[in-house]
Every structure is written in structure tokens, then in C-alpha cells.
Amino acid sequence: MIETILPGAVTAVDTFADPPQATLFPEEESLISAAVHKxxxxxxxxxxxxxxAMRRIGHRPSAILPGPRGEPRWPDGLVGSITHCPGYRAAVVAPTARVTTVGIDAEVHEPTPPGVLEAVSQAEERDHLAALRRDHPGVHWDRLLFSAKESVYKAWYPLTARWLDFEDARVTFYPATATFTARLDVTGPRLHGADLTGFTGRWVVGNGLLVTAITILEPALATAA
Structure with a gap:
């Protein structure tokens, strides 16, 4: 599902079930041994x-341990992102020679719980979502906003090792192209010769899910695309 919103430079694997053959490396096992089944x-x-996904690009599989904020720490030479929600898991990887950063998120396609939208959005975003609900009522835009901001954070953190609040990025959706932009309200890093001021992403709805993705390609690939 998620591969439809990713460029060819990114390799994705997703599943709607937990395969019985899925296992962990010992160092991963030690971190999760006391966790509940879910x-x-x-x-x-x-x-x-x-x-x-690593195998598909010819990279030897290895342990993927969490970093200080719980983010997956990828082997040298790779970038990636992992997401999961009820009934869906996905991961994407890419060589750093081709992709600068990538962030993905999946959510169940249903409204957010009471109070969540107000906690993760600015007033102008809530006005934007109200117009979208009126013109495109088939999408739970509040949940899509939450997902987009999760993807923003996952793309941001590997570049900066800094926290980013939900209110620090203002998201605008474009239903005609199933894309979105996220304008940063904080100072971003210098990236590819310019200050990073925001992200552009894509989204897809289907199978009872909302999925969002952000990819920044290395300059040579971005120019070719």
C-alpha cells in the first residue's frame, strides 16, 4: 500500500498481519522481552x-535498535522509517547516497479521539480542515493531519536530532493531487545548500487506513525526477 506514495529510490515492505516467521535479533529481544503482546x-x-526491505536492496539485515527518542537507528549507509497501527505494519529503507531522509506514518481511518485535534493543530489548520470536511467528506482529515505531522517529525529528527512539537509545522492538504506541505515555524537545518523551511509529502487512503510519507531525495535524484 505505502509504495504507491514513495519514489523509486525508496524500498518499502508492508503487511496487514504479523507473520509467524518474524523474529528479533538478541539485542532487540532484550529490549522488548517484558512488553505486552501488542x-x-x-x-x-x-x-x-x-x-x-534491506535484503531487497542488497544490504545485510541487522539489528535495528531504538535511539534516544525511540527512533530506529539504521546501519551506516541507510536511512529509513517504520510505522505500525492496528492491522498494518510497514518499513521503508533507502541508501543515503540516494535519499537524505524519509518519514512514514499509518493510522486507522477514523476520527481522532476528543481533544487530540486541538492538541496537535493551530487555529488556521482547523479552519483548513473544516473546509476540507465540507468539500471532501469521505476523509477523516483530523486523523490525516495527525499522520502527516508524525511523518514530518520522522523526517525531521534524523536531520537535526531535535524535538519538533506538533504545533511547529503547519500542514496544508491538496486533495486533487493527494499531497501536502508542512511549513516549519522553527529554524531548520542547512540542507542541500539552503535552509530547510518545510516538507512536501503524499498520502493515500484505503483498506481502512490513512498512510502518509515524506521523502527528500539527494540533489542529483531530485533534479532527475
Missing amino acids: RRAEFTTGRWCARQ
Whole structure:
């Protein structure tokens, strides 16, 4: 599902079930041994997806341990992202020679719980979503906003090793192209010769899910695309 919103430079593996053959490396196992079944399943399958993607690009599978913020720490030469929600797990990887950063997120296609939208959005975003609900009522835009901001953070953190609040990025959706932009309200890093001021992403709805993705290609690939 997620491969439809990613460029060819990124390799994706996703699944709608937890495969029985999914296993962990010992150092991963030690981190998750006391977790409840739900957490163990999503952690294990997410990393199984990541290792399948690594194999596809000719990279030897290895342990993927969490960093200080829980982010997956990828082997040298790779970037990637992992997501999971009820009924879906996915991972994407790419060589650093081709992709600068990537962030993905999947959510169940249903409204966010009460109070969540107000906690993750600015007033202008809520006005934007109100117009979208009126003109395109088939999408739970509040949940899509949450997903887009999760993808923003996952693309941002590997570049900066800095926290990014939900309110630090203002998202605008474009239904005609199934794309979105995220304008940063904080100072971004210098990237490819310019200050990073925002991200552009894509989204897809289907199978009871919302999935978002952000990819920044290395300059040579971006020019070719």
C-alpha cells in the first residue's frame, strides 16, 4: 500500500498481519522481552519489514535498535522509517547516497479521539480542515493531519536530532493531487545548500487506513525526477 506514495529510490515492505516467521535479533529481544503482546508484535513485525526491505536492496539485515527518542537507528549507509497501527505494519529503507531522509506514518481511518485535534493543530489548520470536511467528506482529515505531522517529525529528527512539537509545522492538504506541505515555524537545518523551511509529502487512503510519507531525495535524484 505505502509504495504507491514513495519514489523509486525508496524500498518499502508492508503487511496487514504479523507473520509467524518474524523474529528479533538478541539485542532487540532484550529490549522488548517484558512488553505486552501488542507492543511486542508491532515492534517485531516492523523490524521484520525493515529487514525484508534491506535484503531487497542488497544490504545485510541487522539489528535495528531504538535511539534516544525511540527512533530506529539504521546501519551506516541507510536511512529509513517504520510505522505500525492496528492491522498494518510497514518499513521503508533507502541508501543515503540516494535519499537524505524519509518519514512514514499509518493510522486507522477514523476520527481522532476528543481533544487530540486541538492538541496537535493551530487555529488556521482547523479552519483548513473544516473546509476540507465540507468539500471532501469521505476523509477523516483530523486523523490525516495527525499522520502527516508524525511523518514530518520522522523526517525531521534524523536531520537535526531535535524535538519538533506538533504545533511547529503547519500542514496544508491538496486533495486533487493527494499531497501536502508542512511549513516549519522553527529554524531548520542547512540542507542541500539552503535552509530547510518545510516538507512536501503524499498520502493515500484505503483498506481502512490513512498512510502518509515524506521523502527528500539527494540533489542529483531530485533534479532527475
